[in-house]
Amino acid sequence: MDDSTHDPVDGDDSARRPRRSRFTRRGFLRTVTAGTALATAGVGTYAATAETVHSADAASAGDGAARTATFRWLGTSGWRVDVGERTLLVDPFVSRFSTGLFDGTFDPDTELTVDEDALAAHAGSPETILVTHSHWDHFNDVPHLAHTTGARVLGTLTTHHLALAYDVDPAQAVPVRGGEVLDFGDYVVEVVDSLHSRNASYSMAFPGVRLSRPKRPRTIADLPEGDTLAFQVTVAGGGPSVFFMGASDFAERNLRGLRPDVAMVALPSSDVTPDYVPRLLRALDHPATVVPVHWDTFEAPLTNPPPATDDARRRLDDLLADVARVSPDTTVVVPEYLTPYSFA
Numbered sequence: 001m002d003d004s005t006h007d008p009v010d011g012d013d014s015a016r017r018p019r020r021s022r023f024t025r026r027g028f029l030r031t032v033t034a035g036t037a038l039a040t041a042g043v044g045t046y047a048a049t050a051e052t053v054h055s056a057d058a059a060s061a062g063d064g065a066a067r068t069a070t071f072r073w074l075g076t077s078g079w080r081v082d083v084g085e086r087t088l089l090v091d092p093f094v095s096r097f098s099t100g101l102f103d104g105t106f107d108p109d110t111e112l113t114v115d116e117d118a119l120a121a122h123a124g125s126p127e128t129i130l131v132t133h134s135h136w137d138h139f140n141d142v143p144h145l146a147h148t149t150g151a152r153v154l155g156t157l158t159t160h161h162l163a164l165a166y167d168v169d170p171a172q173a174v175p176v177r178g179g180e181v182l183d184f185g186d187y188v189v190e191v192v193d194s195l196h197s198r199n200a201s202y203s204m205a206f207p208g209v210r211l212s213r214p215k216r217p218r219t220i221a222d223l224p225e226g227d228t229l230a231f232q233v234t235v236a237g238g239g240p241s242v243f244f245m246g247a248s249d250f251a252e253r254n255l256r257g258l259r260p261d262v263a264m265v266a267l268p269s270s271d272v273t274p275d276y277v278p279r280l281l282r283a284l285d286h287p288a289t290v291v292p293v294h295w296d297t298f299e300a301p302l303t304n305p306p307p308a309t310d311d312a313r314r315r316l317d318d319l320l321a322d323v324a325r326v327s328p329d330t331t332v333v334v335p336e337y338l339t340p341y342s343f344a
């Protein structure tokens with residue numbers, strides 16, 4: 001890819017793009033389209049319809065057509081991204097076994113299991129898997145995918161060691177920490193040092209790291225948070241830049257200069273992080289499109305409409321209202337499972 005398609009985190013270059021503008025910094029035609037209706041029950045107000053944004057200098061679009069990139073939500077914060085014939089995954093978790101988390105019977109001794117049929121149906125043949133953190137609802141399915149597809153796994157040092165504990169080939173388990181910019185040809189991945197969500201006690205489930213290879217994990221408690229990353233994926237040839245979160249906190253300074261076209265924003269599960277949406281959207285320079293994630297009941301089958309608890313729906317409505325208030329030019333897409341979306 002050429003330099004014009006990517007802004008390094010190098011300070012304030014906001015003069016190149018008006019704030020709150022839907023024009024992208026690369027001056028491209030931008031569309032948001034989806035294969036099916038977008039609204040989920042009760043949160044349809046801001047569901048997107050097909051939208052086209054024209055820039056003033058679309059003719060200067062560069063040396064080639066954007067790669068075709070489609071994005072399918074796998075539930076939780078999971079995504080399948082197909083760039084041409086190549087597939088990358090973010091936090092794929094489709095096994096969705098019950099821990100009791102959503103019915104008040106949460107059992108930290110729940111055994112880890114893999115739904116091989118669901119993975120075969122939905123994961124495709126990934127070459128790259130990006131893991132934001134190593135909690136079970138982000139990492140559980142990754143070792144199986146690494147074994148069956150040969151995909152390279154990018155994650156924290158903890159994720160690296162946990163992958164080794166499942167006998168993933170060390171050459172596939174790539175530790176990253178934030179700041180890396182990695183060129184995969186048809187797409188570039190920028191790794192962002194990020195933060196995990198805070199629960200109502202200002203803490204989190206299963207904190208901890210793994211500084212060496214542990215014994216093979218057996219229960220969900222054997223998969224600690226292990227520090228948290230975010231990722232920005234920029235599709236080469238003028239495709240969109242998409243920011244992926246797996247948990248609902250962030251360090252504002254680490255987002256400076258990313259300026260994605262699309263942001264997959266994790267829903268907070270508590271009120272202890274103030275001004276979450278305003279600070280996040282400001283730090284990301286008001287992306288043209290926001291897609292809320294990690295709001296569904298991820299222990300129910302992966303069927304539409306995505307199920308959510310009453311509390312999650314209330315928080316989702318609050319998030320949508322916050323986006324409309326602080327970033328009125330942003331389009332919100334409330335995703336449905338497995339539906340192909342394109343953003344360019």
Ligand SMILES: [Zn+2]
Nearest residue numbers: 133135196247
């Ligand atoms: Zn987590």
Ligand SMILES: [Zn+2]
Nearest residue numbers: 135137138246
């Ligand atoms: Zn999670």
